[in-house]
Amino acid sequence: MSTPLNRRQFLEGAAGGAALLSLAGPAAAQAPTGAASFNIPSLVDGQRFDPALVVDAARALAQRPLIPLAANDLPEGYAALPADQYAGIRMQPGATVWAGENRGFTVEPLHRGYVFSNPVSLFTIEEGTVRRIGFDRSKFDYGRVAPPTGNADLQFSGMRIAAGLERPFEVAVFQGGTFFRALARGQNFGAMARALILRPGETRGEELPFFRAFWIERPSPAVGSLVIHGLLDSESVAGAVRMTLRPGDVTFVDVEMTLFARQALDHVGFGCTSATFLSGPQSRRVFDDIRPSIGEVSGVQMQSGGGEWIYRPVNNPATLQVSSFVDENPKGFGLVQRERDPAAFQDDDQRFELRPSVWMEPLGDWGAGSVQLIEIPSDSEPNKNIIMYWRPKQPLAAGSETSLSYRQAWCWQPPERPPLALATRSRQGKGSQGRRRRFIVEFTGDKLADAALIASTRATITAQPGAVHNVRLWPYPERKLMRVGFEVDPGNDNLSELRLVLQSGGQPVSETWLNRWTW
Known part of the structure; x- marks a missing residue:
């Protein structure tokens, strides 16, 4: 598509x-x-x-x-x-x-x-x-x-x-x-x-x-x-x-x-943002390009109505992908550029590391609905193939009047930041056997400099459908970083929803990292 x-x-x-x-x-x-x-x-x-x-x-x-x-x-x-x-x-x-x-x-x-x-x-x-x-x-x-x-x-x-x-x-x-x-x-x-x-x-x-x-x-x-x-x-x-x-x-x-x-109107979207993402270490799409990554944004960030902080890397999939994150009165969502190292792109013309993150803060009662993410296959750099917006559950009736308001922040990083470690880089590649895929997720934050906290930190990972194997954690407290590695065996399925969060004593140490793997 x-x-x-x-x-x-x-x-x-x-x-x-x-x-x-x-x-x-x-x-x-x-x-x-x-x-x-x-x-x-x-x-x-x-x-x-x-x-x-x-x-x-x-x-x-x-x-x-x-x-x-x-x-x-x-x-x-x-x-x-x-x-x-x-x-x-x-x-x-x-x-x-x-x-x-x-x-x-x-x-x-x-x-x-x-x-x-x-x-x-x-x-x-x-x-x-x-x-x-x-x-x-x-x-x-x-x-x-x-x-x-x-x-x-x-x-x-x-x-x-x-x-x-x-x-x-x-x-x-x-x-x-x-x-x-x-x-x-x-x-x-x-x-x-x-x-x-x-x-x-x-x-x-x-x-x-x-x-x-x-x-x-x-x-x-x-x-x-x-x-x-x-x-x-x-x-x-x-x-x-x-x-x-x-x-x-x-x-x-x-x-x-x-x-x-x-x-x-049964499909209306508010707070919509679109951006380009073609390739990167978290994507399976390979381009014959001199640059290691091509993308104006690296992922989706959300704070749910219940207060959970979520991050999901964006992908350039082989087929159109539509994801819905069901919520009520979301506190914020947006497309963000977390990669600010010029070496990640090595593009002296486009300078993707200087592109804005866009954070939407709903004002007032937005009710029930979902944050929608559309990922469109693309090989054209000017195309805005990543689209994100809020879709209310309640359709707009003919003849109705609807009012709403929100605040956009065009920024280096969203003004509202979780008091948790952030997922700053994600990579994937071939696993150890069969159809397994190997994932590496890096989390950074002040909490990860605490040696006592690190000692009690565990990674909670699920794959639906699929099985998780070979989970490993590599802490680097001097860099305030923890690297998590794991493999996912999807069996005979061609799609798996992945979820990862670092926890200590039953409390989150990191935001929740989500990903959709598709074959």
């Missing part, structure tokens, strides 16, 4: 293939011209802004069927631009929103083209008043691409946000569908989030919501945060999203969402 690069990029970029539906009557003749005109009378240029108006707009959208529109108004050749030529289209220096105002943030509207062909309306909120960001081709440097002719209002495909006064850095990008990504200071862009995911991994096909418009509040330098309001839409649902971006050594994004279901 490997997804070709062009198709994956198309889905991410072209998910907004729908008309910017007018909610106004005939009196709205003053709306901006162009195929992508956006016209909600209470949210257009010159109107007073109230966040409740975005919620009202989403509610109104949900009362009407989605009107699809092919985004065919691009200048000739722009939809077929190569990726490198499209990436060369940037705003002129000093042309970004709030440039030179020392507000702590600037916003760069992104040109349409390549796979990002669908229009997004951008507005700022200046002293409580909505101001439309109009398209102006003179503000762009087109690099090797011929600038568009005429005066058509092409709108934008999204926006790039930079933060900081003395040493500004790119901190977030919103572009394509409901995709966005952020990073902490010193990191490279890697994992990608979605405001909403619908029916991923299903044979009937995934539904791709998209943002119609953003309203960005003009920031105050003293506050250090940027507030963004978004209006999303899809065949089955419309919604309002409020995001508060607080960049730094950890970049936080507080997300508040209200959804209005047009149709019943």
Whole structure:
């Protein structure tokens, strides 16, 4: 089920293939011209802004069927631009929103083209008043691409946000569908989030919501945060999203969402993150590549509603794998990069060791459901083949209204850390006989420097189905490390769920390490 690069990029970029539906009557003749005109009378240029108006707009959208529109108004050749030529289209220096105002943030509207062909309306909120960001081709440097002719209002495909006064850095990008990504200071862009995911991994096909418009509040330098309001839409649902971006050594994004279901939704995902993982010592997939590992993330970390800390390495499997971790009111979950040693990747271009971990902290009552992990076979590095999100047990009924909120941390390591040893590296290979597989798991943490604790520590390991053999522990207290080795005999089965935890006196010394072995 490997997804070709062009198709994956198309889905991410072209998910907004729908008309910017007018909610106004005939009196709205003053709306901006162009195929992508956006016209909600209470949210257009010159109107007073109230966040409740975005919620009202989403509610109104949900009362009407989605009107699809092919985004065919691009200048000739722009939809077929190569990726490198499209990436060369940037705003002129000093042309970004709030440039030179020392507000702590600037916003760069992104040109349409390549796979990002669908229009997004951008507005700022200046002293409580909505101001439309109009398209102006003179503000762009087109690099090797011929600038568009005429005066058509092409709108934008999204926006790039930079933060900081003395040493500004790119901190977030919103572009394509409901995709966005952020990073902490010193990191490279890697994992990608979605405001909403619908029916991923299903044979009937995934539904791709998209943002119609953003309203960005003009920031105050003293506050250090940027507030963004978004209006999303899809065949089955419309919604309002409020995001508060607080960049730094950890970049936080507080997300508040209200959804209005047009149709019943039995597979909806919140707090979604996706990333690339192709190969590593914990994966059986072998690539003819000069690098020992290829991956933006190394695993999944969770803190269950009951307080258990769990870590599972991600894999690039031979067949599509979907895992469900059933829970109620989870305390946190995310895709994490635990490998920070450049020698593990030996890639001077991609620098996977600098990619962010993304931690989701649910706020309020999320009820019963499951953390879903989808691992898609892939041999294409740009593909985001690892997907993680929360799937509520209760479907969304047609006509229903659903509100929830959560906090994202784009970070080097999640801000909430267990008081336990962490599983920092995992390896697997051929076992001693037959179909056995040998596993090595390394745990590190301050507890493992305690000689008395180490002496009483045991590894509790299960395999379902399968049998565990040859368990060994190698403590290295001077390095605060313990290495656990064991073999699993799956018998005639081609899948086994593995579970390992270090314990002393019946209490956990380590987080719980999980893995799914597949033949």
